């Protein structure tokens with residue numbers, strides 16, 4: 124039953140918001156960008172994704188005492204303001220790491236098949252080895268890709284948990300065949316990530332290298348990136364979203380609208396983590412009846428084609444979610460149309476499930492079976508094998 128004394132304002136891109144939160148109070152859902160000082164004035168809790176700037180301007184005149192973010196980026200949250208105003212803050216760290224890692228792995232197969240190379244012959248440089256970077260590393264390692272890792276902050280913070288043999292300095296990491304950034308966007312501290320891959324660093328990049336940014340716009344210097352010849356660029360996170368840079372967009376091998384972390388499983392995990400924290404904060408028992416509303420597991424994937432392993436891997440991953448459709452969904456010759464489609468597509472993003480939610484019929488190719496299992500798919504025997 125709804126608790127009429129509490130009001131919770133929730134970004135309408137939070138799936139199952141009403142089903143999950145309504146027993147805690149009156150739920151009002153609004154587009155993230157439409158949540159403003161007026162709408163939160165009388166609210167008790169505010170639950171955002173990445174599109175609401177959470178700061179003094181938004182909350183100075185409100186009674187909000189709990190802010191939850193169902194995503195992991197923190198660059199839109201003024202945490203100092205929240206702390207100094209005794210507003211409890213929680214963010215769902217790690218909720219979408221697997222989703223982003225699967226996007227990167229899918230992209231690697233797309234690259235390998237398009238540019239005709241074997242993934243096992245390439246090095247992958249991973250800059251930022253937190254929840255996402257660590258998952259990218261573990262999956263890439265399973266697939267036989269050699270990885271170079273860079274994360275000076277992690278080494279400073281947890282020296283005993285880092286196997287230094289795997290870690291290199293930034294310049295060495297930038298020599299990898301494929302470079303992917305997974306840092307937060309930070310502008311202060313000992314290792315700020317803003318402009319980390321600066322014009323100077325981009326000058327070291329050779330035309331046969333590949334650059335990926337699914338972290339935040341601004342980690343790679345876009346003005347210099349435009350003039351940096353590469354084999355391919357994959358960009359999911361941009362400066363000035365949704366008004367993304369036209370030249371960079373036109374030349375990208377894959378240009379997606381900040382959706383790498385948008386699997387249903389990641390979104391639900393983010394919502395559930397924030398919900399659990401709000402229950403704890405309000406000292407209310409957790410309910411999980413809302414989980415009955417989640418869609419069933421996807422249908423069994425059957426692989427009938429007899430393709431070489433790498434080709435079969437690409438085909439199979441694309442059967443779970445083809446990231447080229449996320450590129451095509453916003454493509455247009457008219458950049459203003461791209462800008463218009465950008466937010467609309469991500470706010471109404473098609474539902475897809477992570478690899479671990481899929482069952483695949485065991486194939487006659489043991490190498491393929493092993494690789495699929497290492498990515499979390501469940502392989503099941505059927506009568507034909």
Ligand SMILES: NC(=O)c1ccc[n+]([C@@H]2O[C@H](COP(=O)([O-])OP(=O)(O)OC[C@H]3O[C@@H](n4cnc5c(N)ncnc54)[C@H](O)[C@@H]3O)[C@@H](O)[C@H]2O)c1
Nearest residue numbers: 196251252253254255274276277306307314337338383384
């Ligand atoms: N495209 C998407 O949909 C999507 C989804 C999830 C996260 N993200 C972005 O990716 C970032 C990383 O996510 P996460 O969950 O792994 O966060 P995390 O905090 O778990 O990991 C970030 C890692 O980056 C490291 N780091 C910070 N500054 C660095 C620097 N200057 N050089 C090298 N390493 C540095 C940190 O030490 C940490 O280990 C998020 O902050 C968010 O901005 C994007």
Ligand SMILES: O=C(O)[C@H](O)[C@H](O)COP(=O)(O)O
Nearest residue numbers: 172173174194195196384385
């Ligand atoms: O910060 C994050 O967790 C991700 O960038 C996430 O995908 C952002 O999701 P959004 O709020 O933009 O839907």
